[in-house]
Amino acid sequence: MSKNQFDMIVIGAGPGGYVAAIRGAQLGLNVAIVEREHMGGICLNWGCIPTKAMLRSAEVFHLMHRAKEFGLSAKGIDYDLDAVVQRSRKVAGQLSGGISHLMKKNKIHVVMGEAKLSGQGKVTVKTEKGEEVLSSKNIVLATGARARELPGLEADGAHVWTYKHALQPPHMPKKLLVIGSGAIGIEFASFYNTLGADTTVVEVMDRALPVEDAEISAFAKKSFVAQGMKIREKSMVKKLDRAKGKVTAHIETGGKVTTEEFDTVISAVGIVGNVEGLGLEEAGIKIDRTHVVTDEYCKTGVNGVYAIGDIAGAPWLAHKASHEGVMVAELIAGKKVHPIKPGSIAGCTYCHPQVASVGMTEAQAKDAGLDIKVGRFPFMGNGKAIALGEAEGLVKTVFDAKTGELLGAHMVGAEVTEMIQGYVVGRQLETTEEDLMHTVFPHPTLSEMMHESVLDAYGRAIHF
Incomplete structure (x- = not known):
């Protein structure tokens, strides 16, 4: 294989692209990845990670003002916004450096520059040193998305x-x-x-x-x-x-x-997909409202070209992009794969209180004509929540009344972004209400509310 010939070329090193590259390398593929700005993409540098670092600072600040509730004393409570931002950037920088390390560890060829499809199996990259042409039968588009700007509401960076x-x-x-x-x-x-x-x-x-x-x-x-x-x-x-x-x-x-x-x-x-300047139309790749059209296996319809993550459409979530990256790498390596089910991908919002969900809402289940059972359990009925001083919240579950299938789960309250994964696993394993009812949840934990919500859907809640 020549120097610039690869088994797989990934364009974009965000949570979809870099994961696809690593999984491909693990499977023995010779992989190249092209990134125009920074390893880790928007999520790691300007999205998921730095925002959570800043929100953590806000959470601690909020708790400091509640010190008296916990028998504590805190005086002169204040914040330093520059220091909060500096911590956030440091966290992002540390993780971005970690991605670069993983590229070296997995012997992935990294090219920093702007990529463009330049013929079947060809990618031309404009780098600081000039142009570099890479070749592969398999090209993965993982260029992500950016903020949508509406006419008259464009950002100026000042106000x-x-x-x-x-x-x-x-x-x-x-x-x-x-x-x-x-x-x-x-x-x-x-x-x-x-x-x-x-x-x-x-x-x-x-x-x-x-x-x-x-x-x-x-x-x-x-x-x-x-x-x-x-x-x-x-x-x-x-x-x-x-x-x-x-x-x-x-x-x-x-x-x-x-x-x-x-x-x-x-x-x-909202966001718009980064589809410009990639030579997609010339390659015959279909674009719909700034997103590349794909099938359930992330295939674009053009032989050997795949699209994953935000560029491939909703849900616009890093964990969805990563799993698509794994699936595509395994598909290229000749493995048997299973398409990702959008209805089993959780969404998490890290506001105060946190919000998390997976699957169908109550309204969606009703609109689908399903006969449903709905369970609810409030945080105020949970010992751990009260002990934490976080008695504000709700866990809600939606079941198919005929089959017992868990159709959806929805939560608001402390740490629900961590708890939702329990229901995600349940949906992946096609669990029923009986399985969840027979599961022993540890005490005292917030997760007990997940059990109680299931019980409530069938009129069996114990603690409320």
């Missing part, structure tokens, strides 16, 4: 921010507008609100966290409002007037437009 600006803020917002209440918008709203910003969230849909179960969204909204957030649903920011030190937002609600001044705006209105 109108995307997530990148919000992770390295030029100032601490005093009066903050967050446009969009999906996971990204709510997480930043939660962070800055906890640090004292007067925070307003505008959501075009009829409720905050619109992809979640309606009952969970309502519970979370109530908590957000209790923390001082203002949530404006069924509303749209039509225009932003920018002036020195302020932004005037024109917000339409119910056909009526009002104006309000803010010093900072964060736009979190």
Whole structure:
């Protein structure tokens, strides 16, 4: 095999791409990976990881103010925003360096530069030293996505921010507008609100966290409002007037437009796939609304070309991208693979309180015409939650009444982003309510609520 001939070329070193490369190398493939900016992609450098580091700082700050509840004393409580950001960047940098180490460990050929498909089995990479042409029968597109910017709401980095600006803020917002209440918008709203910003969230849909179960969204909204957030649903920011030190937002609600001044705006209105400049159309690869169209095996329809992660469409989650990367690498290596089931991929939002879910909502199950049983268990009925001082929350489960299949699980409260995996495993193993009822959950744990919610669906809850 020639120097620039590989068994697999991966374009993009985010959580989909680098995982695909590692798995391919583990299976004995000669792998090259191309990255134009930084190892680990957006998730590790500007998404999942640094945001969680910042949210952890906000969580500790919040708990410090509650010291008296726990019999403790804390005086002169304050924060240093620059230090919070510095810690976040350090965490991201440490992990990005770890990805580079894994590339060397697995003998993966790394090329830093911009890649473009340049003919069947060919990838041309524009590097600092010029152009390098790589060849392979198997090419994996893993270029991810970026923040969507709407006309008139474009970020300027000064007072109108995307997530990148919000992770390295030029100032601490005093009066903050967050446009969009999906996971990204709510997480930043939660962070800055906890640090004292007067925070307003505008959501075009009829409720905050619109992809979640309606009952969970309502519970979370109530908590957000209790923390001082203002949530404006069924509303749209039509225009932003920018002036020195302020932004005037024109917000339409119910056909009526009002104006309000803010010093900072964060736009979190979705993402668009990074499909430009890759030579996709010329290669015959179909694109639909900035995302590459694939089948259940991530095949693009062009022989030997696959697409994984955010560029391949919803759900836009790092763990989905990673598993697609593993599946594609194994497919290329000749292994038998199973398509990933989107309904068994959990979504997690790290606001305060946390929100996590997997599978069908109650409304989706009803719309599908299914006869269902629904169970609920509140955090206030759990000993561990009370001991932690985290008695605010809810666990909800949805079952098929005829078969006992776990259709969906939805949670809001402390550490639910960790607990949801129990239900994910249950769905993967096609468990029924009987299996879950017979499972012994350790005591005292928050996970006991998962058991009680199942029991409640069948009228057998013990502790509530």
